[in-house]
Amino acid sequence: MINIPKGTKDVLPSESYKWQYTENKLRELARLYNAREIRTPVFEHTELFVRSIGDETDVVSKEMYTFEDKGGRSITLKPEGTAPVARSYIENSLESLSLPLKTYYIIPAFRYERPQAGRLREFHQFGVEVYGATSPYLDLDCISLAYNALVGLGLKNVKLRLNSIGCPECRKKYVEALRAYYADKLDDMCPTCRERYAKNTLRLLDCKVPACREIGKNTPVILDYLCDDCRAHHDKLCELLTAVGVPYEIDPGIVRGLDYYTRTVFEFVTEELGAQGTVCGGGRYDNLVSSLGGKPTGCVGFAVGLERIIMLMEKQGVNFCENVPDVFVMSQSPEYATDCIKITSELRNAGISADTEMTGRSLKAQFKYADKLRAKYAVVIGGNEISEEKVKIKKLSDGTEEECGLKALTARLKEIK
Numbered sequence: 001m002i003n004i005p006k007g008t009k010d011v012l013p014s015e016s017y018k019w020q021y022t023e024n025k026l027r028e029l030a031r032l033y034n035a036r037e038i039r040t041p042v043f044e045h046t047e048l049f050v051r052s053i054g055d056e057t058d059v060v061s062k063e064m065y066t067f068e069d070k071g072g073r074s075i076t077l078k079p080e081g082t083a084p085v086a087r088s089y090i091e092n093s094l095e096s097l098s099l100p101l102k103t104y105y106i107i108p109a110f111r112y113e114r115p116q117a118g119r120l121r122e123f124h125q126f127g128v129e130v131y132g133a134t135s136p137y138l139d140l141d142c143i144s145l146a147y148n149a150l151v152g153l154g155l156k157n158v159k160l161r162l163n164s165i166g167c168p169e170c171r172k173k174y175v176e177a178l179r180a181y182y183a184d185k186l187d188d189m190c191p192t193c194r195e196r197y198a199k200n201t202l203r204l205l206d207c208k209v210p211a212c213r214e215i216g217k218n219t220p221v222i223l224d225y226l227c228d229d230c231r232a233h234h235d236k237l238c239e240l241l242t243a244v245g246v247p248y249e250i251d252p253g254i255v256r257g258l259d260y261y262t263r264t265v266f267e268f269v270t271e272e273l274g275a276q277g278t279v280c281g282g283g284r285y286d287n288l289v290s291s292l293g294g295k296p297t298g299c300v301g302f303a304v305g306l307e308r309i310i311m312l313m314e315k316q317g318v319n320f321c322e323n324v325p326d327v328f329v330m331s332q333s334p335e336y337a338t339d340c341i342k343i344t345s346e347l348r349n350a351g352i353s354a355d356t357e358m359t360g361r362s363l364k365a366q367f368k369y370a371d372k373l374r375a376k377y378a379v380v381i382g383g384n385e386i387s388e389e390k391v392k393i394k395k396l397s398d399g400t401e402e403e404c405g406l407k408a409l410t411a412r413l414k415e416i417k
């Protein structure tokens with residue numbers, strides 16, 4: 001037998017309704033915010049991710065699914081959605097559309113990580129990317145969309161943590177201060193941190209090793225190093241979040257794992273998913289488009305991890321509104337199978353979800369099957385029903401019955417379904 005690859009999952013028919021419910025809600029919310037879907041390929045040239053995410057990051061240095069295709073090109077399955085959208089924005093001259101442009105996507109993403117609950121090698125993201133302005137109102141719109149997405153899905157106790165990592169100018173000064181802080185503490189830190197110290201100092205704040213966290217407790221705070229413009233941007237965003245009622249906490253520890261962020265960075269976190277508690281991450285990335293060869297463009301975006309939010313929704317008992325058939329049309333005996341299929345077709349054409357017996361089973365077996373499907377109603381068709389043009393509609397949850405003319409069946413089921 002051939003098994004599923006490690007770190008991937010099937011979405012089975014018995015649980016796909018949860019994904020559909022979640023995705024439909026997210027698409028609807030994106031529509032309310034005037035965001036339009038963008039679809040980019042599952043794979044891109046490797047160079048796109050190396051140049052945008054940064055070759056010092058975990059994603060690029062350890063986690064990418066990279067291979068050479070038959071034409072000798074280096075190809076990578078997308079580990080995230082932001083860089084492909086930026087590539088598409090530049091390549092298709094989307095700046096010629098009215099800006100700001102709001103886009104969203106629901107995509108599979110691929111990272112070679114150690115699989116565990118909420119951490120997979122193929123996972124899925126709902127992402128939003130807003131292009132075309134550096135105004136903090138865009139940050140607000142984006143964060144408010146993420147917040148309302150989580151609230152709209154019925155999630156509780158998910159907290160917004162907000163920070164600013166400034167622009168390359170203020171970051172330079174901050175990184176110097178960080179290096180000075182860590183300089184005499186490196187011997188007690190993990191090998192990754194020692195490696196990151198010189199090339200990727202900011203990421204020392206990100207380390208999950210308890211000893212490193214302890215050492216990092218009193219690091220200088222980046223918010224104290226912001227230049228006037230970055231400070232004003234951050235303050236305005238805080239003011240706007242308060243004005244629209246999106247609760248947040250300032251968390252100077254949030255630096256995000258990808259290189260392209262500037263100014264605003266944020267995460268939505270829960271305490272209910274253990275180490276995989278970040279359900280959404282995002283921020284502003286004003287230098288990404290220009291670093292990929294486009295014009296300087298203010299952008300802000302986020303991505304929600306769908307596996308994690310669905311896990312959390314399950315934990316918190318959210319009702320995913322499972323689809324069940326409205327009616328199961330039963331055949332008294334196999335000779336009525338054609339009548340049943342005709343009635344079933346008519347019901348479906350009228351927008352009623354209906355199924356019928358197709359394997360010649362006994363009535364008893366059909367009732368069992370309809371119960372398993374959790375059909376709401378059953379209608380039995382036999383000689384009497386056809387000759388007298390009368391049927392009984394049985395409510396399967398409590399066994400109550402009502403009589404109905406065969407011709408009026410569709411209309412009646414439409415009323416009560």
Ligand code: ATP
Nearest residue numbers: 113118119120123257278279280281303304305308
């Ligand atoms: P983490 O710190 O948990 O590794 P990240 O910072 O690498 O997350 P992002 O690149 O910001 O994650 O991706 C956005 C969201 O996608 C995350 O907040 C998370 O919900 C989800 N996500 C990231 N990696 C995985 C994964 N391997 N499996 C499942 N979900 C993931």
Ligand code: MG
Nearest residue numbers: 058059111257
């Ligand atoms: Mg990660």
